[in-house]
Each structure stands twice: as structure tokens, then as C-alpha cells.
Amino acid sequence: DADVTQTPRNRITKTGKRIMLECSQTKGHDRMYWYRQDPGLGLRLIYYSFDVKDINKGEISDGYSVSRQAQAKFSLSLESAIPNQTALYFCATSDWNRGEAGELFFGEGSRLTVL
Amino acid sequence: KQEVTQIPAALSVPEGENLVLNCSFTDSAIYNLQWFRQDPGKGLTSLLLIQSSQREQTSGRLNASLDKSSGRSTLYIAASQPGDSATYLCAVRNTGNQFYFGTGTSLTVIP
Numbered sequence: 001d002a003d004v005t006q007t008p009r010n011r012i013t014k015t016g017k018r019i020m021l022e023c024s025q026t027k028g029h030d031r032m033y034w035y036r037q038d039p040g041l042g043l044r045l046i047y048y049s050f051d052v053k054d055i056n057k058g059e060i061s062d063g064y065s066v067s068r069q070a071q072a073k074f075s076l077s078l079e080s081a082i083p084n085q086t087a088l089y090f091c092a093t094s095d096w097n098r099g100e101a102g103e104l105f106f107g108e109g110s111r112l113t114v115l
Numbered sequence: 116k117q118e119v120t121q122i123p124a125a126l127s128v129p130e131g132e133n134l135v136l137n138c139s140f141t142d143s144a145i146y147n148l149q150w151f152r153q154d155p156g157k158g159l160t161s162l163l164l165i166q167s168s169q170r171e172q173t174s175g176r177l178n179a180s181l182d183k184s185s186g187r188s189t190l191y192i193a194a195s196q197p198g199d200s201a202t203y204l205c206a207v208r209n210t211g212n213q214f215y216f217g218t219g220t221s222l223t224v225i226p
Contacts (some may be wrong), residue, residue, distance in 0.1 A: 040219040043204075051210075057196070058213075090158060096212075103150060104206065104214055108158040 003027045004089050006107035013063075014115050019078040021110045023091030029102075031094045032074040034066060036087040037109075043090070049074055081114045088112075117142045117209050118164045121217035129225050134209055136190040136220045140204035144185045146208045150179050153202045153219070162203075163190070165184050 002026045013019055023032065034046040035058075045058030047066040055068060063085060067075045078085055089110045095102040118141045138148070147166045151159040157158050163172045163179040165188070171180040178191040202219040210214065215223060 031212075040218065043206075043216040048213070088156070089148065092159075103161050103164045104208075105161065106151075106159040109156070111156070 004091055004105055006089075008047045010111045011106065012113045012115065013081055014101055015082055017081050017114075018110065019081050020070070021039040021076045021089055021091075021112070023074045023076070023095045023107060025072050025091075025105075027093055027094040027105060028048065028071075029093040029105075030071065031096070032068070032078045033094075033104075034064075034074070035090045036085075037090060038062070046076065046089075052083050058088060071102035080114075081112075083114045086112060086114045117145075117203060117207060117215040118219050119207055119215050119217040121203075121205060121220050123220060124218070125221040125223075127223040127225060130167075130197060132195050132224075133191070134195055134222070135137060136192070136203050138188040138190070138217055138223070140188075140207045140215070141184045142209060142224075143186055144210045144211060145183065146212075148181055148188050149206045149208070149214075150177075151204045151206065153204060155202075159204065191207075192222075197224045197226050200224050 007022045030051050033048045044060050046086045049055045049068045052068050065077045070087040096103045116192045120139045149164045150162040154161050165172050176193040180200040181188045202221045204219040206214045
């Protein structure tokens, strides 16, 4: 099983619908992130969380919300999806171990299409 | 704000050639730099992580170097193979614990 699991892997929806993307991890990391990837724009940070009670906006948080249900689970919601939210979404985790910044690990991605 | 640039955006080489991918960043106050591989429509796979105190890391045919003072990193791939064809991204982790990504170099290794 993958260390970072995203569901659904693919989703097609209509404008105005509410969508939730879920992420769970088995790495025991405190830090979790949501990114979106668009051709030519690279990866952009939507939200990040350093623990269950710590949630922070990234550079493109408008139109998105998140929930950190547990250390291992971090969900991304689109309350009212719009076509320009069509993208590949990634969840990632990392840790901070003995003063050394750890690696970033990614899920397989969730491809969202908003019609 | 940290800016990460990868040049070239695309590279095509014949099989067996050694090659170098480049990554530059504007703010040298980083904790680490990480190289990833991404196959089309897939997630990012971590290749190498270099801490700010290190100069290089090696894994198999891959060698990554870091020159923090000049804001540069290179990923050296030896004896390239068609299976190396993918997009390679670098990411820096700054002292604010955020990650900044380049837009990647798309590598094609021609058999």
C-alpha cells in the first residue's frame, strides 16, 4: 500500500457542486500539504497543516477549505467548484526529525475536471 | 519570495549519454533541496534530498549537488536510459518551512 493515499483518483463534476478530496498517510508525519498542478505553472500550495490544530493558507487558498481530522488525514474541499479549478491535486507529507528537515512525500494525485 | 527556476524546460538526448539538469533559486536561506521525478499524470517520486549542510548526494546513476551560496543545484544522470524519460522537478524548503518548486525539465531519452 502507498504511504500517502488520495481518493478519488479521478473525478468529473459540474460547476457549483461541492467536492471533497481526501488524503491519508501511514508515515506518521505531522506535516501535510495540498498542492495543485497546472501545465506551465508548476505546483502551487493551497493549504498546509503542521499538526491537527494548526492549519495555514497557502498562496492560492481562495475557493478551497481544508479539514485535518486526525494526524493521518487531511481533506481538501471545494465548496462550489468552478472550471478553473480543473487541475491535478496532490497531497504531500513531511516531518521534522532531530533538527533536520525531512523529505516531502507525495500521493499519486487526484485529477479533477469541472465542467 | 523564493523563486525556483529550471533550465532547460525540455531536453532530448540519445541513450547512453550523461546529462545534467539545472535548478537555481533566489534565496539561499534554505533547509534542504529535493529532486523529484514525475511520470505523465502521476505523482512525484523523491529521488534525492540534500540538506543545506551537504554538498552532494548520490543514488545509483544519479548525483545531485548543491551550492547554496550561488543558489544552484544540478542533477547528474549517468548513462541515460529510455526509462529515465520523465519530468524532473526540484524543490527547496525554506526556513519558513514551505516548499518552492521549479516547473521542471522534461527529459526524453531516445533509444
